Amino acid sequence: MNSFKKTISCIAALSLLASLTACGKKDKEEADSPDSTAAAKNVTIRFLNFKPEIAPVYEEIAEAYNAETGNTLIVETAANNTYEQTLSAKMSTSEAPVIFQINGPRGYANWRDYCLDMSDSKIYEHLIDKSSAVTSNGIAYGIPYAVEGYGIIYNDAIIQKYFSLENRKTDFVSMDEVDSFDDLKELTEDMQANAESLGIEGVFAATSLKAGDDWRWTTHLANVPIEREFFDNNIDLSGDGIKTIAFQYGNNFRNIFDLYLNNSTVDRKMLGSKITDESMAEFALGKCAMVQNGSWAWSQISSVQGNTVAEEDIKMMPIYMGLEDEENQGLCIGTEGFLCVNSMAKPEEQQAAKDFLFWLYSSETGKDMVINKLGFIAPFDTFTDDEKPSDPLSREVLRWLDKEDVRTVPWSFTVFPSQTFKDNFGAALLQYAQGTKDWDYVTEKVITSWETESSF
Amino acid sequence: MKNNLKAYFPLFVLPTLAAFIISFIIPFAMGLYLSFCRFTTVANAEWTGLENYRRIFSDSNFTNALWFTVKFTAVSVITVNILAFFLALALTKGIRGTNVFRTIFFMPNLIGGIVLGYIWNLIINGVLGFFGTDITYKAEYGFWGLVVLTNWQLIGYMMVIYIAGLQNIPRDIMEAAEIDGASKSQIIRRITIPMVMPSVTICTFLTLTNSFKLFDQNLALTAGAPARETSMLALDIYNTFYGRPGWQGAGQAKAVIFFIIAAAIAFIQLRATEGKEAHS
Numbered sequence: 001m002n003s004f005k006k007t008i009s010c011i012a013a014l015s016l017l018a019s020l021t022a023c024g025k026k027d028k029e030e031a032d033s034p035d036s037t038a039a040a041k042n043v044t045i046r047f048l049n050f051k052p053e054i055a056p057v058y059e060e061i062a063e064a065y066n067a068e069t070g071n072t073l074i075v076e077t078a079a080n081n082t083y084e085q086t087l088s089a090k091m092s093t094s095e096a097p098v099i100f101q102i103n104g105p106r107g108y109a110n111w112r113d114y115c116l117d118m119s120d121s122k123i124y125e126h127l128i129d130k131s132s133a134v135t136s137n138g139i140a141y142g143i144p145y146a147v148e149g150y151g152i153i154y155n156d157a158i159i160q161k162y163f164s165l166e167n168r169k170t171d172f173v174s175m176d177e178v179d180s181f182d183d184l185k186e187l188t189e190d191m192q193a194n195a196e197s198l199g200i201e202g203v204f205a206a207t208s209l210k211a212g213d214d215w216r217w218t219t220h221l222a223n224v225p226i227e228r229e230f231f232d233n234n235i236d237l238s239g240d241g242i243k244t245i246a247f248q249y250g251n252n253f254r255n256i257f258d259l260y261l262n263n264s265t266v267d268r269k270m271l272g273s274k275i276t277d278e279s280m281a282e283f284a285l286g287k288c289a290m291v292q293n294g295s296w297a298w299s300q301i302s303s304v305q306g307n308t309v310a311e312e313d314i315k316m317m318p319i320y321m322g323l324e325d326e327e328n329q330g331l332c333i334g335t336e337g338f339l340c341v342n343s344m345a346k347p348e349e350q351q352a353a354k355d356f357l358f359w360l361y362s363s364e365t366g367k368d369m370v371i372n373k374l375g376f377i378a379p380f381d382t383f384t385d386d387e388k389p390s391d392p393l394s395r396e397v398l399r400w401l402d403k404e405d406v407r408t409v410p411w412s413f414t415v416f417p418s419q420t421f422k423d424n425f426g427a428a429l430l431q432y433a434q435g436t437k438d439w440d441y442v443t444e445k446v447i448t449s450w451e452t453e454s455s456f
Numbered sequence: 457m458k459n460n461l462k463a464y465f466p467l468f469v470l471p472t473l474a475a476f477i478i479s480f481i482i483p484f485a486m487g488l489y490l491s492f493c494r495f496t497t498v499a500n501a502e503w504t505g506l507e508n509y510r511r512i513f514s515d516s517n518f519t520n521a522l523w524f525t526v527k528f529t530a531v532s533v534i535t536v537n538i539l540a541f542f543l544a545l546a547l548t549k550g551i552r553g554t555n556v557f558r559t560i561f562f563m564p565n566l567i568g569g570i571v572l573g574y575i576w577n578l579i580i581n582g583v584l585g586f587f588g589t590d591i592t593y594k595a596e597y598g599f600w601g602l603v604v605l606t607n608w609q610l611i612g613y614m615m616v617i618y619i620a621g622l623q624n625i626p627r628d629i630m631e632a633a634e635i636d637g638a639s640k641s642q643i644i645r646r647i648t649i650p651m652v653m654p655s656v657t658i659c660t661f662l663t664l665t666n667s668f669k670l671f672d673q674n675l676a677l678t679a680g681a682p683a684r685e686t687s688m689l690a691l692d693i694y695n696t697f698y699g700r701p702g703w704q705g706a707g708q709a710k711a712v713i714f715f716i717i718a719a720a721i722a723f724i725q726l727r728a729t730e731g732k733e734a735h736s
Binding site for chain 1: 496497498499500514515577581585588589590591592593594679680681682683684695696698699700701702703704
């Protein structure tokens with residue numbers, strides 16, 4: 001009996017030892033493999049992608065890049081609204097991304113220890129507007145990679161149907177005549193009154209206000225009045241002038257926000273559980289005529305099952321809210337994605353990352369992917385005039401860019417303070433929509449939250 | 457043999473000890489250190505002393521979350537345990553289909569928190585939809601939504617523990633009590649409950665810590681809406697850590713305070729219920 005126990009304990013001890021050494025061996029093998037590939041000059045570049053909707057395209061790019069250069073590109077994608085979380089988590093690991101994205105000056109302030117000087121990179125050399133990069137003390141750290149635009153997207157088929165109605169109260173004959181908030185309001189309200197004969201449930205898609213899905217209002221819509229406030233007061237966006245705002249055009253924001261809420265497919269009390277995807281689906285299915293969104297939304301609209309919106313009917317117009325001179329207001333066009341190379345990565349990885357970025361935006365294969373698959377309007381001089389994306393919304397952005405006497409509204413929301421500011425703002429908007437809080441509360445929240453969130 | 461085991465002691469303890477050090481002691485020490493630092497990622501941190509702890513109270517988010525969590529925990533500990541106990545009682549009476557019922561009540565516990573949160577979000581919004589509103593309208597809706605969800609998830613599990621406790625009560629004591637003329641409620645109060653005290657200890661401990669640390673269900677059901685009124689502590693820490701650049705240290709400091717409170721509650725609760733256990 002005793003010897004039996006002895007044998008058992010010996011076996012147990014031995015198997016433990018064996019499993020321990022087995023673990024050790026495996027680790028060693030794993031550690032060996034990257035070295036051996038590095039010796040063959042095949043560098044692995046890790047890229048943390050910001051946009052889940054285009055993740056499959058990056059897989060194709062990785063394959064094409066591997067086929068042409070032999071380098072491996074590993075693309076990881078952060079889920080919606082979790083980029084900062086994913087980035088902070090990944091940065092601390094040994095598999096940290098070499099290429100990552102920041103959202104402008106505020107993002108740079110948070111990640112400056114990890115941003116490599118890009119001033120001597122080829123990609124920066126070919127950047128058309130050098131001032132659009134994220135810089136600090138004259139050194140470029142973040143390279144913008146796509147110009148995007150947003151506004152109010154409308155379904156021209158429904159608008160034309162409205163124009164042909166006999167009992168309509170307005171006398172617009174073309175959307176070009178709608179160039180102010182008053183016009184838009186008149187048009188919207190009469191369309192809403194005729195919703196049944198137009199076959200829609202409401203003019204505007206649901207104003208999605210679920211937490212995490214309120215960015216169309218707290219970021220994009222808010223950009224219009226706040227950008228105007230900075231512009232009118234000559235605020236230097238890189239200085240301390242952005243630490244507080246007066247939200248002086250808050251009532252203009254309210255104008256358009258009320259219009260969205262009151263002429264919508266969904267009752268304003270039910271908006272707390274609506275997400276952006278639902279709004280886009282409503283638009284794609286022809287349940288509404290308009291939705292506020294941007295040039296990136298085409299893939300989303302066209303991929304909805306049972307999509308009824310024809311490619312040639314999809315148009316975009318500026319977000320009018322009753323600001324001065326708004327007949328000259330254009331779409332909001334800019335960029336919030338700036339690519340950075342990790343300064344803590346190995347030098348050969350950094351070089352490979354810069355080479356990859358230049359390859360993507362200059363080689364035939366890369367440019368083809370950018371234009372036709374990613375649908376980016378690339379801000380680099382490696383693209384000729386006819387090398388532009390052909391999807392209808394990007395075409396609309398280009399059409400508005402080409403218009404003379406139109407002032408394009410730049411993207412100033414890159415200087416908006418933290419996500420917490422946007423969350424607080426979104427929560428206040430929801431309470432306003434539900435009727436539990438008044439507009440003064442929203443205004444106060446915006447001003448105070450901006451100030452507290454800017455103080456660090 | 458004894459000597460033999462002693463000789464092997466370090467070897468047998470080593471894997472567990474190593475796992476404990478790697479996955480608990482080291483992260484805990486790092487977390488404690490980071491709560492006194494300003495940092496972006498855990499790899500580069502700069503000592504700032506008590507600054508983070510001061511910043512926790514610069515807004516009311518933390519205290520609100522703490523209060524909400526305490527209220528929620530109190531309500532759910534009571535409801536979960538009472539309901540689980542009576543379910544267990546009913547399902548040890550030998551009624552038809554006992555095993556089927558036990559399985560069904562236990563099943564919600566096998567579903568992940570995020571999924572549960574979404575399921576209940578849909579159900580509650582579906583019901584509130586008839587009244588033209590949804591769960592984000594009032595903090596009370598979110599509060600009771602969370603209570604219902606937690607009950608649904610935990611009752612089955614606690615029920616299994618209570619059933620095990622009930623089945624361990626010797627039949628003869630019950631019979632003796634019946635023969636002595638004790639009424640049903642007397643049996644429950646004087647015999648059943650004292651005899652299942654060890655199960656009560658375990659169940660209150662589990663529900664207390666589970667409710668206090670609730671995160672995924674909170675995130676998926678309300679995400680704090682309206683405003684941050686239904687944020688519990690764990691969600692508030694998460695939002696502080698990730699939602700505000702420069703606030704990672706403050707989030708870490710909140711997490712340290714959270715740990716101290718949770719440890720204190722668990723300790724006090726264990727002491728209190730252990731004293732009531734029948735030592736036979």
